Amino acid sequence: MGRFLLRRLASSVVVLFTVSVLTFLIFEVIPNGNPALRLAGRTATPGNIAAVEKAYGFDKPVYVQYLRTMEQVFTGKIVSYAQNLNVVSQLRQDLPVTASLVLGAAALWIVMGIALGLIAGLHAGGKIDTGITVLNFVGISAPSFVIGYVLIYLFSFKLHVFPSSGYVGLSDPLAWADHLIMPWFSLAVLYTGIYAQVLRATVVDVLHEDHVRTARAKGLTRRRVLVHHVLRTSLIPIVSLSGLDIAAVLGGSAIIIEVVFNLPGIGNYASQSIGALDVPPVLVITMFGAFAVVLFSTITDVIYALLDPRIRVARSA
Amino acid sequence: MTSDGTAVEHVLADESGVGIPAPPRDPYAAGATPYRLAGRRLRHNYAALVFAALFLLVVILCLLAPVYARYIAHTGPNDQHITEVLNINGKSEDVVSVTGVPIGPTWHSSFFLGADSDGRDLAVRLLYGGRTSLAIGAMATAITIGLATALGLVAGYYRGWADGLISRVLDIVWAYPALLLAIALGVSLATGGITIGPISLSSGSIFVPTLVIGIVYVPYVARPIRGEVLALREREFVEAARALGATNLRIMVREILPNLSSTIVVFVALQLAHSIILEAALSYLGAGVQPPAASWGTLLAAGTPLFTVAPYLTLAPAALLVAACLGVNIFGDGLRDALDPRARVRAGR
Numbered sequence: 001m002g003r004f005l006l007r008r009l010a011s012s013v014v015v016l017f018t019v020s021v022l023t024f025l026i027f028e029v030i031p032n033g034n035p036a037l038r039l040a041g042r043t044a045t046p047g048n049i050a051a052v053e054k055a056y057g058f059d060k061p062v063y064v065q066y067l068r069t070m071e072q073v074f075t076g077k078i079v080s081y082a083q084n085l086n087v088v089s090q091l092r093q094d095l096p097v098t099a100s101l102v103l104g105a106a107a108l109w110i111v112m113g114i115a116l117g118l119i120a121g122l123h124a125g126g127k128i129d130t131g132i133t134v135l136n137f138v139g140i141s142a143p144s145f146v147i148g149y150v151l152i153y154l155f156s157f158k159l160h161v162f163p164s165s166g167y168v169g170l171s172d173p174l175a176w177a178d179h180l181i182m183p184w185f186s187l188a189v190l191y192t193g194i195y196a197q198v199l200r201a202t203v204v205d206v207l208h209e210d211h212v213r214t215a216r217a218k219g220l221t222r223r224r225v226l227v228h229h230v231l232r233t234s235l236i237p238i239v240s241l242s243g244l245d246i247a248a249v250l251g252g253s254a255i256i257i258e259v260v261f262n263l264p265g266i267g268n269y270a271s272q273s274i275g276a277l278d279v280p281p282v283l284v285i286t287m288f289g290a291f292a293v294v295l296f297s298t299i300t301d302v303i304y305a306l307l308d309p310r311i312r313v314a315r316s317a
Numbered sequence: 318m319t320s321d322g323t324a325v326e327h328v329l330a331d332e333s334g335v336g337i338p339a340p341p342r343d344p345y346a347a348g349a350t351p352y353r354l355a356g357r358r359l360r361h362n363y364a365a366l367v368f369a370a371l372f373l374l375v376v377i378l379c380l381l382a383p384v385y386a387r388y389i390a391h392t393g394p395n396d397q398h399i400t401e402v403l404n405i406n407g408k409s410e411d412v413v414s415v416t417g418v419p420i421g422p423t424w425h426s427s428f429f430l431g432a433d434s435d436g437r438d439l440a441v442r443l444l445y446g447g448r449t450s451l452a453i454g455a456m457a458t459a460i461t462i463g464l465a466t467a468l469g470l471v472a473g474y475y476r477g478w479a480d481g482l483i484s485r486v487l488d489i490v491w492a493y494p495a496l497l498l499a500i501a502l503g504v505s506l507a508t509g510g511i512t513i514g515p516i517s518l519s520s521g522s523i524f525v526p527t528l529v530i531g532i533v534y535v536p537y538v539a540r541p542i543r544g545e546v547l548a549l550r551e552r553e554f555v556e557a558a559r560a561l562g563a564t565n566l567r568i569m570v571r572e573i574l575p576n577l578s579s580t581i582v583v584f585v586a587l588q589l590a591h592s593i594i595l596e597a598a599l600s601y602l603g604a605g606v607q608p609p610a611a612s613w614g615t616l617l618a619a620g621t622p623l624f625t626v627a628p629y630l631t632l633a634p635a636a637l638l639v640a641a642c643l644g645v646n647i648f649g650d651g652l653r654d655a656l657d658p659r660a661r662v663r664a665g666r
Contacts, residue, residue, distance in 0.1 A: 011488065015485070015488050015492050018489050019492055019493055022493065023498075026498065138639065138643060140587070140590060140642070140646055141590055141594075141641075141642030141643040142594075142638075142639050142642075143601075143635075145597075145598065145617075145621070146597075146617060146635045149631060152624075153624060157625060201583070240544065244491070247492075251493075251494025252494065255496055255602070256496075270497055270500075271500065274500045282497065286494055289492075289493075289494030291492075293492040293494075294488070294492055297488070297492075
C-alpha cells in the first residue's frame with residue numbers, strides 16, 4: 001500500500017503539472033487573450049500597453065511567464081489581473097461555500113441512490129421497481145439548472161418556503177441548511193438517478209452469482225446475504241463512481257448551481273474570472289479542481305481495493 | 318445457473334427438484350443467435366418500445382422543422398416579429414408587449430407555443446434547436462464511446478506500461494475541470510475564430526462544444542470498461558481462447574468485447590442523454606452553441622431570466638429535452654435487459 005501511494009503521489013504531480021501547462025497554453029493560444037489590453041484600460045495607447053506588458057512580464061518568453069506565475073502560485077502571492085486581489089485568499093474565502101454545496105449534495109445522492117437502487121434491485125420486475133426506475137430516468141434526463149429554476153419557482157416564488165439565493169455560514173446551521181437545501185437537491189438529482197440505476201443493475205446481476213447462491217445455500221439469513229454478499233459486491237461500481245463524481249462536480253455542475261443560486265463559491269468566482277479572461281484565478285482554480293480529482297481518485301482506488309480483494313492495487317496502478 | 322441463464326431462484330422454486338435445471342423457458346430459443354433472442358425479448362418490453370417511440374417522435378419532429386416553419390408557422394427560426402400584432406379569436410395582441418413580455422402560447426398555427434423576447438416563434442426555434450442538440454449529442458456520444466472502448470480495452474487487457482500510459486492520459490483529461498475549459502474556449506471563441514495549425518474553428522461552430530463534450534466524458538466510460546476488462550481477462554474463456562492460439566487482438570475483439578456489449582449499450586444511451594444535457598449546461602453559461610443559432614441549451618439559457626413572467630420559455634425546451642433524454646434512456650435500459658439474458662428478470666416476463 002505504501003508503494004502504491006508513493007506511485008500515486010508521483011503521478012499526481014505529473015497530472016497537476018500537465019494541467020497547469022495546458023491551462024497556461026490555452027490562454028496563450030486563444031484570441032483576445034492578451035491581458036495587457038484589458039489591464040491598460042479602455043483608452044490605452046500602444047505605449048501604455050507596452051508599459052503594462054513590461055511591468056507584468058508579458059514581453060518575456062512563454063516559459064519564463066509560466067515559471068514566474070507558478071512561483072507566485074506556490075508562494076501564495078498570485079494576484080488577479082482584473083481586480084488586483086490575492087487569488088489564494090479569495091479562494092480560501094470561497095472554499096467553505098463550495099465544499100458545503102458539493103459534500104452535502106454528495107451525501108444526499110449517495111444515500112438516496114443506494115437506497116433507491118437496492119429497493120429497485122430487490123423488487124426487480126415489480127411495481128416498486130418500475131416506479132423507482134421512472135423517477136431515476138426523469139432525474140437523469142433533466143439538466144440540474146432547470147431543476148434549480150423549477151425549485152426556485154415552486155419553493156421561493158410560490159410557496160415562500162426556502163430562500164432563492166445567498167449563503168449563510170455554518171455558524172448558523174439551520175440557516176445554512178435552509179439556504180443550501182435547494183442547491184443540494186438540484187445537484188443530487190442527476191447522480192441519485194445514475195447511482196440508483198447502476199446499483200439496481202448490479203444488484204440484479206450479483207443476485208444471480210454463485211457466491212450469493214452459496215451464501216444462501218449454507219443457510220445465512222437474508223439480511224446477512226444482502227449486506228455481506230450482495231451489497232458489498234454491488235457497491236464497487238458506486239464507490240468508483242462517487243469519488244470521481246464529487247471531484248467532477250467541483251469543477252463542473254457546481255459552477256452552474258452556484259450561478260443559479262447566487263452562491264459566493266469557487267464556481268461563481270471561476271465563471272466571473274473566465275468571463276473577464278482573467279488568467280491567474282482561472283489557472284489556480286483549474287489546478288485546484290485537478291488536485292481535487294487526483295485526491296478523490298486516489299481515495300477511491302484505496303477503498304476499491306479494500307472492497308474487492310480480487311483487484312490488486314499494486315498491479316493495476 | 319442453468320444453461321439458458323434462468324435465474325437461480327427459478328430453479329430452486331421449481332417443483333422439478335433442486336439441482337435439475339429448469340427446461341428452457343423459450344421453446345424457440347434453440348438455434349437462434351443471441352441478437353435474435355435479444356430482439357425477441359425487446360419486442361415484449363413495451364415500456365422500452367413506447368419510450369423508443371417517444372425519442373423517435375422527437376427526432377422526427379425536429380427533422381421536420383423546415384416543413385413546420387414553412388407550411389404551418391410561416392416564419393423562420395431567426396425571424397423577429399417584435400412590433401407585429403396578432404389577431405387571436407377576434408382579439409388583437411402584441412407579439413411582444415410594451416413592457417417586453419412576449420406573447421404566451423396561442424395554440425394556433427403561428428406562435429403555437431408563443432414568442433421569445435425577440436418576437437421569434439418559439440415552436441419553430443424549438444424544433445430547429447432540437448436538430449442542433451440531437452446532432453451534437455450523437456456526434457459527442459460517438460466520440461466518447463469509440464475512444465473509451467478502445468482505450469479501456471487496451472489498458473485493461475495489456476496492463477503494464479500501456480495501462481499506465483492510458484490511465485495517466487485519462488487522469489489528465491478527467492482531472493482537467495472541463496467545464497472551465499469549455500467556458501474559457503466558448504467565451505474567447507465567441508469573439509473570433511481560432512486556428513491551431515491545420516485545425517481552424519469558426520466562432521459559431523458547433524464542433525467546439527461537440528468535441529469538448531465528447532472528450533470530457535471519455536474517462537467516465539473508459540475507467541469502468543477498463544475495470545471490467547481487468548476482471549474478464551482472468552476468466553476461463555479467455556484462458557481457453559489463448560490455449561487455442563487466439564491472438565491478443567482476437568481475444569480482445571471476439572472474447573472480451575462481446576461481454577462488454579451490455580455495458581457499452583447502457584453507456585451509449587446514458588452518454589446521448591448526458592451529452593445533450595451538457596450541451597444545455599454549456600449553452601446556459603454562454604460557452605456552447607452561439608446565438609442566434611438555436612439549441613435546446615440556448616433556448617433554456619434565454620428563457621431562465623424570464624422564468625417568473627414567461628415560464629413556458631424555459632418549460633417548453635426543458636420538456637422536449639427531458640422527453641428525448643427520457644426516451645433514449647429507458648430504451649437503452651430495455652436494450653440492456655434484452656442483451657443480457659442474466660438480467661432478464663424484467664424483460665423476460
